[in-house]
Amino acid sequence: MLRSLPPAALFLLTLAATSHAQSAPTGFQSPSKNVACQYFDYDKQNVLRCDISVMESRPRRPADCELDYGGAFEMNAKGAAARICHGDTVMDKSLPVLGYGEVWQRGGFTCKSEQTGITCFNTDRRGFSLARAKREIF
Template sequence: MMMRTLAMLFALSVLTFAATSRAQTGPIGFQSPSKNIACQYFDYDKQNILRCDIAAMETKPRRPADCDLDYGGAFEVNAKGPAMRLCHGDTVMNKSLPVLGYGEVWQRGGFTCKSEQAGITCFNADRRGFSLARSKQEVF
């Protein structure tokens, strides 16, 4: 009986570890309930970065002359320092990201993001970041 219990506990711990390992192999981040905003967390050589993209905006800013790619819908902030709007040729929009429900908070690597019906606000430890909504995007 004791051996059967130990075997079941071992099997359960292996399954739990496997599920946890699988969960960590995909992208780390979230998407808004409307699926209009997606954010992903990256750790490049111990440099934490949070990037958020917004798919639909009422108005897009003018693309800078030195940007030959897309501009206006991607935002990035490092763990320290200011946030910025990106010139980009890729996206972090990913349908497999979990939804961050309205009123919920997401935290990882020194970043905090809050989901509200008005949009998503994210900031770093320096309280620098961005607020994203279909009607307005703001870097602070």
């Protein structure tokens, strides 16, 4: 026969489950808060996604994209980077700021913050540079 938990124990179990499910995102934002990047580990496949909110110009949305396009970039730890069609964002004010001149590294990715923008690349040295005036995939 199961006995019920005291209210305090039930509260602590609920709090522990909630805090585990809502762990802080891994990544950073630029000092201007115009670029945010988050790191994800999907079944042992590392992914870095960076979003830029303010751009001087936006590319034309492809016909096969019914969502937002132009401000989100993604790459795996190996292979090419890409601009993606997306319906969400990784912009998060709780992300720490990566100061100008600082470098962030995780899971095969390296990103550098400069006054001219954020540049990120993977182990294959493929990646992107994001700035208000220009976005570039290399």
